[in-house]
Amino acid sequence: MQKLMKKRMFTALTVMTLAFGMWSSAQAQAPEDDVFGVVTVSNLEALLPKLSQFVDNFQPGMGGMLNTAMIGNMLLHNPNLAGVNASGDFGVVVLNPMKFPGNPVAILVPVTNKDEYLGAVKQTLTAGAEANGIYTFTQPDQKSVLLAFSGEKGIMAETTEVAALVKSLADAKSSALSEAPVVKGQITASIGMKKLMTAMQPMIDMMKQQMMATMEQSMAAPSANGEKKDGAAQPDPAAV
Numbered sequence: 001m002q003k004l005m006k007k008r009m010f011t012a013l014t015v016m017t018l019a020f021g022m023w024s025s026a027q028a029q030a031p032e033d034d035v036f037g038v039v040t041v042s043n044l045e046a047l048l049p050k051l052s053q054f055v056d057n058f059q060p061g062m063g064g065m066l067n068t069a070m071i072g073n074m075l076l077h078n079p080n081l082a083g084v085n086a087s088g089d090f091g092v093v094v095l096n097p098m099k100f101p102g103n104p105v106a107i108l109v110p111v112t113n114k115d116e117y118l119g120a121v122k123q124t125l126t127a128g129a130e131a132n133g134i135y136t137f138t139q140p141d142q143k144s145v146l147l148a149f150s151g152e153k154g155i156m157a158e159t160t161e162v163a164a165l166v167k168s169l170a171d172a173k174s175s176a177l178s179e180a181p182v183v184k185g186q187i188t189a190s191i192g193m194k195k196l197m198t199a200m201q202p203m204i205d206m207m208k209q210q211m212m213a214t215m216e217q218s219m220a221a222p223s224a225n226g227e228k229k230d231g232a233a234q235p236d237p238a239a240v
Helices: 002-028 044-058 068-074 114-124 160-171 193-220
Strands: 035-042 089-095 105-110 126-131 134-138 144-150 153-157 187-191
Touching: 035 044, 035 193, 044 068, 089 160, 105 160, 114 134, 114 144, 134 160, 144 160, 153 160
Parallel strands: none
Antiparallel strands: 035 089, 035 187, 089 105, 105 153, 126 134, 134 144, 144 153
């Protein structure tokens, strides 16, 4: 009887543990948890002349290169900003770099006409298939550009995973894309420092261990004349 009760208790605990593990996993995998930072630029068209003047203060004549055509050509693959509201809010979303290696960044573009925007991009990039609302394009260097839309927002990324996640957040009008910024002004930025440090902690710990091992070896090594300095105070690697 006791064996049967123990067996049932063990089974119940196992089920509860598995259920809790699945629940924890689901909680940890919430899309918002992967958003590490959001930068928003309000009215890019009005901001560029100010940035241009700022650049000219350090490199006279270079500021003129900073204009909407340059932004459209280099970042948006849309030189004339066709179908884009140049006075709207542009954004950059940075996701968890440990989960989205390569380029975990998506660009948010205020779009006035989706078809015009797509048509302009097709003039500069090679168009591919469309699946689940995500359009695939290929650059001359064979790198991919993924383009998706959510309401009046265009979402541009280099991987399907990043484009899909940011699109899902935009569709849900997630607050993760508009959290209270720590940097305010015409350019605002919000940074999830707690999420960033949690994700990077294993890498930080590994680098710290490597640095400590290197320092310990260096301190244990003989001096230039082949002798150790007896009695000399040695700093603590961990403290350093």
